[in-house]
Amino acid sequence: MSDLPPLREVIASHDLRANKALGQNFLLDGQLLARIAAIPGDVAGETVYEVGPGPGGLTRALLEAGATVVAIERDDRCIAALKELCGHFPDKLTIRAGDAMDSVEASLGLGGAHIVANLPYNIGTALLVRWLGGESWPPWWKSLTLMFQEEVARRIVAEPGSGAYGRLSVLAQWRAEARIALKVHRSAFVPPPKVMSAVVHIVPMKVPDGVVFATLERLTQAAFGQRRKMLRQSLKNLPHALESLEMLDIDPRRRAETLSVQDFVAIARAIDARG
Numbered sequence: 304m305s306d307l308p309p310l311r312e313v314i315a316s317h318d319l320r321a322n323k324a325l326g327q328n329f330l331l332d333g334q335l336l337a338r339i340a341a342i343p344g345d346v347a348g349e350t351v352y353e354v355g356p357g358p359g360g361l362t363r364a365l366l367e368a369g370a371t372v373v374a375i376e377r378d379d380r381c382i383a384a385l386k387e388l389c390g391h392f393p394d395k396l397t398i399r400a401g402d403a404m405d406s407v408e409a410s411l412g413l414g415g416a417h418i419v420a421n422l423p424y425n426i427g428t429a430l431l432v433r434w435l436g437g438e439s440w441p442p443w444w445k446s447l448t449l450m451f452q453e454e455v456a457r458r459i460v461a462e463p464g465s466g467a468y469g470r471l472s473v474l475a476q477w478r479a480e481a482r483i484a485l486k487v488h489r490s491a492f493v494p495p496p497k498v499m500s501a502v503v504h505i506v507p508m509k510v511p512d513g514v515v516f517a518t519l520e521r522l523t524q525a526a527f528g529q530r531r532k533m534l535r536q537s538l539k540n541l542p543h544a545l546e547s548l549e550m551l552d553i554d555p556r557r558r559a560e561t562l563s564v565q566d567f568v569a570i571a572r573a574i575d576a577r578g
């Protein structure tokens with residue numbers, strides 16, 4: 304929208320100096336923001352839930368792509384700036400002031416929404432695990448398009464045998480498809496963070512039968528909590544785990560990082576069948 308003030312002007316007029324404690328690293332490059340907004344596909348007519356809109360750069364890009372946006376922001380200084388944006392997109396933007404960690408998303412009427420966020424790094428992983436968790440699948444969201452530190456993004460999409468493969472890889476990949484959609488150089492942010500970033504795109508897939516999320520969570524926590532140890536050691540306190548390995552013919556001398564996502568699913572299913 305041509306009559307929108309430049310983001311730098313919004314930041315100056317609302318005195319939005321970046322607050323480190325809130326993980327504030329803003330994106331101001333319109334072309335880059337449009338590329339991120341396009342990652343979920345065509346969002347025209349779709350609802351997008353955005354966490355941490357800040358001065359509203361990504362929010363603008365999503366609105367310009369035709370989405371209806373519900374955004375939650377914790378920093379009151381940003382709320383006034385975002386309210387101005389509402390005036391440019393009547394009925395298309397809803398701003399919630401509050402903490403995304405406390406937000407009861409089910410009450411926001413977000414069913415079928417895409418989640419798109421340049422996340423504050425301190426809460427990114429916790430929110431991701433929450434969105435990936437839950438017994439009901441497919442989830443209420445249609446896709447996740449989330450900015451992480453590149454190292455975390457690599458863990459989410461990692462394959463077995465790599466150093467990055469771990470609990471987050473299994474939780475993200477057992478019933479969803481995860482890929483790195485875009486790498487973002489640290490210099491694209493104001494102020495630049497110390498490390499590089501990447502946008503991960505996650506789409507739900509069919510859930511494997513007979514597996515409970517909580518079991519998979521306990522299993523991956525135990526297995527990767529002591530990732531250098533053999534499974535017979537790391538899983539010895541998890542009820543039914545060692546019998547399940549035996550039943551599945553998985554060598555208990557193996558280490559967690561050598562098991563595929565399907566192996567973890569099979570072990571969790573066998574534990575649940577016994578429990």
Ligand SMILES: C[S@@+](CC[C@H](N)C(=O)[O-])C[C@H]1O[C@@H](n2cnc3c(N)ncnc32)[C@H](O)[C@@H]1O
Nearest residue numbers: 325328329330355356357377378402403421423
């Ligand atoms: C990395 S900045 C991204 C800002 C903007 N989306 C952009 O791309 O320029 C993260 C934003 O999340 C907000 N934030 C931090 N913790 C939050 C929380 N718990 N709930 C909601 N928003 C939060 C910050 O105030 C900040 O605006």
